[in-house]
Amino acid sequence: MSEIARAPASLSPPSPLWHALPWALALGFFFVGDGYHSLGVNILVMILFTLSLDLALGYAGIITLGHAAFFGLGAYAAGLFNIHVDNDPLLGLAFASLLAAAFGLLTGMLILHTKGETLLMLTLAISEILYEAANHMRWLTRGDDGLDGIRPGPLLGLFRFDLWGKTSFLYVLAVLFVCFVISWRVVRSPFGRSLDGIRQNSRRMRAIGTPVWWRLVAMYALSAGMAGAAGALSAQTARLVGLSVFQLLTSGIVAVMLVLGGERRLYGAFIGATIYVLVQDIAGAINPFYWMFVIGVLLIVIVLFFEGGLMGVIDAARAKLVRKKASGEAK
Amino acid sequence: MQAFTILLDGVAYGMILFIISVGLTVTMGLMRIVNLAHGAFAMVGGYFATVLTLKGIPFLWSCVAAGLFAGALGALAEMTLYRPLYRKGELQQVLLTIGLCFICISALTLFVGATPLPAIVPAWLDRMVYIGYRDYPLYRLFLIGVGALMALVVWWIMERTLFGAKLRAAVDDPQMARAVGVNVNKLFLFTFVGGCALAGFGAAVGAGIMSLEPFYALRYLVYFLIVVAVGGMGSFRGSLVAALLIGVVDTAGRYLVPQFGGFLLYVLIFSLLLWRPNGLLPPKSAT
Numbered sequence: 002m003s004e005i006a007r008a009p010a011s012l013s014p015p016s017p018l019w020h021a022l023p024w025a026l027a028l029g030f031f032f033v034g035d036g037y038h039s040l041g042v043n044i045l046v047m048i049l050f051t052l053s054l055d056l057a058l059g060y061a062g063i064i065t066l067g068h069a070a071f072f073g074l075g076a077y078a079a080g081l082f083n084i085h086v087d088n089d090p091l092l093g094l095a096f097a098s099l100l101a102a103a104f105g106l107l108t109g110m111l112i113l114h115t116k117g118e119t120l121l122m123l124t125l126a127i128s129e130i131l132y133e134a135a136n137h138m139r140w141l142t143r144g145d146d147g148l149d150g151i152r153p154g155p156l157l158g159l160f161r162f163d164l165w166g167k168t169s170f171l172y173v174l175a176v177l178f179v180c181f182v183i184s185w186r187v188v189r190s191p192f193g194r195s196l197d198g199i200r201q202n203s204r205r206m207r208a209i210g211t212p213v214w215w216r217l218v219a220m221y222a223l224s225a226g227m228a229g230a231a232g233a234l235s236a237q238t239a240r241l242v243g244l245s246v247f248q249l250l251t252s253g254i255v256a257v258m259l260v261l262g263g264e265r266r267l268y269g270a271f272i273g274a275t276i277y278v279l280v281q282d283i284a285g286a287i288n289p290f291y292w293m294f295v296i297g298v299l300l301i302v303i304v305l306f307f308e309g310g311l312m313g314v315i316d317a318a319r320a321k322l323v324r325k326k327a328s329g330e331a332k
Numbered sequence: 333m334q335a336f337t338i339l340l341d342g343v344a345y346g347m348i349l350f351i352i353s354v355g356l357t358v359t360m361g362l363m364r365i366v367n368l369a370h371g372a373f374a375m376v377g378g379y380f381a382t383v384l385t386l387k388g389i390p391f392l393w394s395c396v397a398a399g400l401f402a403g404a405l406g407a408l409a410e411m412t413l414y415r416p417l418y419r420k421g422e423l424q425q426v427l428l429t430i431g432l433c434f435i436c437i438s439a440l441t442l443f444v445g446a447t448p449l450p451a452i453v454p455a456w457l458d459r460m461v462y463i464g465y466r467d468y469p470l471y472r473l474f475l476i477g478v479g480a481l482m483a484l485v486v487w488w489i490m491e492r493t494l495f496g497a498k499l500r501a502a503v504d505d506p507q508m509a510r511a512v513g514v515n516v517n518k519l520f521l522f523t524f525v526g527g528c529a530l531a532g533f534g535a536a537v538g539a540g541i542m543s544l545e546p547f548y549a550l551r552y553l554v555y556f557l558i559v560v561a562v563g564g565m566g567s568f569r570g571s572l573v574a575a576l577l578i579g580v581v582d583t584a585g586r587y588l589v590p591q592f593g594g595f596l597l598y599v600l601i602f603s604l605l606l607w608r609p610n611g612l613l614p615p616k617s618a619t
Contacts, residue, residue, distance in 0.1 A: 064422045115609045117422065118360060122561040126602040129554060133595035249550055253368075253430050260427050290446070290546075294438035300431030304424045305416055 023271050027174055031167070038166035039238075044278045045173040046235045049180055051258045051270035053227035058256070059264035060188050061220040062200030064117065066252045067124030068228055070108075070131050071101045073246035075229030076236040077135065080148045083237070088154035090162075094176065094233045101229020102222045109221035113214060125249065132247035147243040151236055162238075169238040176234060180227050184267055187223065196220055257300060263310030272311050333465050338584050344472040345541055346579025347479020351534030352552075353559040354486055354571050355527015361566015361615060362503045363520050365414065366422050369429040370531060371553040372436035373409075377402035377532020378544045379440055382449045391454040395536040402532020403525045410524045418520075433549045441546045448545040452536075471540055478537055482530065483572055490568055499523060503566040503615050558601055564611025573612060 030041055050072055057063045078097040087093070112123040135142045142148055155161045162168045187193050198206045199213050207213050236242045245251065254277070262273025277296065284292035307314055352374050359367040377398035384394035413432065417425050453471050460467035490496035502509040502516050510516050535544070542552060559578060563570030578597065585596045604612075 058423065064426075066426065111606060115605070118366060118565060119561060119605055119609045121366065121422070121426075122557060123602060123605050125554060125557065126598050126605070130595065130598045130602065133592075133598060137591060137595060249554060253426075253550075256423070256427060257430065260423065264423070288442075290438040290441040293434040294442075297431040297434030297438065300427050300434070301413065304420070304428040304431070305413070308424075 023268065024174075024178065031170055031174075035165070038170045040278070040282060042166050042169045042173050042238050044275050045170070045177050046231050046238065047255070047258060047274035047278055048270050049173075049177045049234065050228055050231035050255050051262070051274045052177075052180060052184055052267065053224045053231060054255050054259050055264055055267060055270050056184055056187070056227065057221055057224035058259065059266075059269075060193060060200070061196045061217055061224075063113065063217060063221055064121055065124040066121050066249065066256070067126075067128040068224075068255055069247055069249070069251035070124075070128035071105055071225040071228035072232035072235070072251065072255075073128070073131060073135070073242075074104055075101045075232030076242045076246050077142060077148065077232075078229070079233030080151045080236040080242045081141065083151045083153055084148075088152060089158075090153040090156055090172070090237050093153070093237065094230060097233035097236075098226045098230040101232070102226030104229075105225020106218060106222040109218040109225070113217045113221060125252075128247050128249070128252060132244065135244055135247060142242075142244075145244050147241055148236075149241050151240045151242070153237045153240075166238065173234050173238065176230060180230065181267065183223075184227075187220075188267070192216065192219070257296060260303060260310055261299065263312030266310075266312045269310055269312040276311070334587075337466070337468070338587050339580060340468065340472060340476070341587075342580030342583035343576060344475040344479075344579070345583055346576035347475055347482075348534055348538030348541060349555055349559055349579055350479055350572050350575035351482050351537070352531045353556045353575060354482075354568060355524075355530050356556050357560045357563060357566055357568065357571045358499075358503075358523045358527050360560050361564075362499065362506075362523060363414075363418065365417060365429075366425045367414075367429050368426060368553060368557075369409070369432035369436070369549075370527075370556055371551075372433045372549040373402045373406055373528040374531035374535035374552075374556075375440070375544065375546075375548040376405060376436060377528075378535030378539050378548070379444060379449065380532070381536030382452050382539065382544060383444075385452040385454075386450075391452060391457070394452075395533055398536035399529040399533030402535075403529030406528025407521065407525045409528075410521050414524070433553075437546045437549055444546075446546055448543050449539070451540045451543060453540040475538060475541070482534075486530075486568055495519075495522070500615075560611075562601060562604055562611055564614035566615045567611065567613045570611055570613035 027041075027045070031038075034041055050068075053071075054065075054068050057068070058065060075097040078100045079093040082093040082096050083090075086096075108127055112120060112127075115123060136144055138144075153162055156168060156172055160168050160172075162172075188196075195206065195211050195216055199211065199216060203213050232246065235246075258273040258277045259270060260273070261276060262269030262271065280295055280299075281292045284295050303310060309316065352370075356367060356370040359365050359370065380401045381394040381398035384397055385391055389397070409432070413428065417428060457471045457474050459470055461470045461473070462468075463473075488496075490500060498509065498514045498519060501512075502514060502519055506516055535542070535548070542548070545551075555578065559571055559575045562578065563572070563574030578601075581600060582594065582597050585592060585594070589596065608614075
């Protein structure tokens with residue numbers, strides 16, 4: 002399989018310093034990025050959402066066009082929890098991610114028997130059902146006016162959410178870090194390895210006794226929970242949830258971010274989401290439809306010429322460098 | 333009698349869905365490509381027809397021209413973008429075709445504008461006729477007629493021509509079809525072009541019901557995909573049945589229980605796909 006040839010494992014693992022780089026950059030941004038913190042928050046939320054999709058789509062190979070369902074569910078759950086129950090952001094976050102995970106578990110159990118286009122359509126139908134439900138339960142969600150009036154209380158009872166998004170930035174960064182560590186551990190665990198096998202040949206995995214369906218459901222639920230957390234963070238920091246969270250476009254965009262950065266790399270989510278949001282922000286300022294054009298062209302180029310996304314390009318460059326060094330030493 | 337009106341409305345709507353989606357069932361069933369850009373081809377055709385009509389060309393001629401234009405675009409896309417996709421995974425297919433959608437949406441907004449286009453129903457269609465118990469828009473009857481005609485043409489090509497026989501063979505078992513000397517690649521190109529042309533024509537003819545705007549490509553895409561999935565990927569009869577079913581159910585839902593809107597439709601589709609993952613009338617290869 003070409004997948005094995007492409008696997009980054011053939012390279013020596015990057016030094017621990019490389020792992021510190023994205024987090025150091027994010028922290029550095031916190032100190033120098035005055036005026037751009039809310040953009041930074043937006044990027045971090047999208048990174049978390051993309052990361053969740055990488056678990057389901059990249060690692061478990063669950064082809065889905067309905068991840069917006071979990072993001073939207075998390076967003077509405079956090080928003081409603083804040084308004085009607087308690088304004089503690091962490092409680093809301095926990096409630097939203099657990100709810101989304103439970104919903105992922107339930108729907109996953111129903112739909113993960115199927116695969117390919119049927120699975121794609123089922124995931125799509127789920128997010129459409131939620132869209133219609135949210136649209137028609139105006140008394141709860143306020144329909145297409147959007148849910149506003151979300152006022153998260155101080156974080157841990159100590160830090161108030163300021164106007165410039167500084168608290169939000171650190172809050173989202175911390176949640177992202179926790180989710181990243183969880184993902185990192187999970188994909189390197191025997192459980193994660195078994196999903197590698199399922200993705201490549203599920204029939205053979207079943208033959209050697211792997212409970213394929215349960216593994217897929219478990220990963221789907223985890224990914225759903227994480228997507229729900231991203232949605233909750235988006236609701237708490239933007240203080241607004243709109244119906245568009247459930248739309249096909251949302252699911253499409255997160256897949257775009259994933260592939261832009263490179264699937265099955267975890268850090269691919271970081272690069273993909275950052276570039277997407279930045280391009281959207283810059284091009285969107287010129288003309289709202291311009292960014293769609295840029296992203297469309299970018300997608301086609303990536304799919305046709307750079308499999309593995311931008312992280313793939315980086316890996317290829319590293320591999321070349323290593324080879325050059327090796328041949329230089331041989332002389 | 334209201335039930336009959338709903339039925340007529342639903343069938344008219346379903347016929348448009350059928351004309352547009354029948355090409356998609358081929359791409360997804362025969363070529364095994366998740367083609368999310370199908371709505372974009374339809375949309376471009378619809379725009380083309382509207383521009384022509386507004387320039388004074390007769391309605392029917394501009395619809396035919398829209399079909400030709402969408403078909404030509406389809407040929408170009410198949411030869412340049414889709415061919416490398418056949419051997420790639422579903423995710424890559426989803427993304428490239430979404431990218432194509434994005435490009436079409438932004439290009440049309442840039443060149444034509446972001447507002448919905450005026451419907452191009454000509455005066456000779458835009459009137460009411462008496463159908464035994466009430467007045468009914470002639471345009472909708474016209475759509476039913478055109479849809480039935482297209483279904484007949486597609487049926488004739490599929491069941492009565494050598495091309496259709498090869499196509500059915502390739503859907504059922506592409507490897508075997510190749511082995512007995514069917515040029516499957518050429519078949520792909522022709523059916524893809526035909527499907528895009530039908531989509532462009534359908535969007536142009538049906539613009540009075542499904543209004544054209546830049547996000548048409550994504551808004552109605554869900555419906556096209558549903559027709560394909562419910563009918564059974566690669567099944568022509570299936571897509572006709574599914575399109576009519578969805579047209580009627582969606583219309584009835586909006587008339588009778590407006591507070592639920594599209595909710596019922598999606599729940600129905602969800603349970604239908606759980607019950608029969610390969611659709612209502614799947615081709616042999618899927619069973």
